[in-house]
Amino acid sequence: MIGIVVSGHINFASGMQSAVKAITGEQEQMAYVDFVESMSTDQLEAQLRQAAKQVDSGDGVLFLADVPGGSPSNRASAILMDTENVELIAGANLPMIANAAFERDGARLKELVEVLLDIGTSCIQDMRAELDKIMASEPELELECEDGL
Structure with a gap:
């Protein structure tokens, strides 16, 4: 199974950890590394390297970082650049991270990256435009709101 390391600024990773656990349940081979104000970037990298070692079972490690060009991503x-069988997606969002937990078993690392990029971008929606499309195609439709998760 592909190991996953989620990292981001302040409490991004720990917040995602809570959300992912609520959606997917407890997950093996997933680590979360927050980059907090008291850490240097060298300390961050050391924690990321340690987390990657902990989650790697030989099928590779995928880093999911919050901001492209931010310290966790960098x-x-x-x-x-110096470790084999490692990939990185920057700009990760909750749908990508949760689906990474579901899609990683039996997948190849590059395949997982492609799947998550599709999921992540398809989940970004202008909800006003989506509602306008629905109402234009079915003007008599009465929309019901569901609570969601």
């Missing part, structure tokens, strides 16, 4: 890039 330090994961350094690991990507």
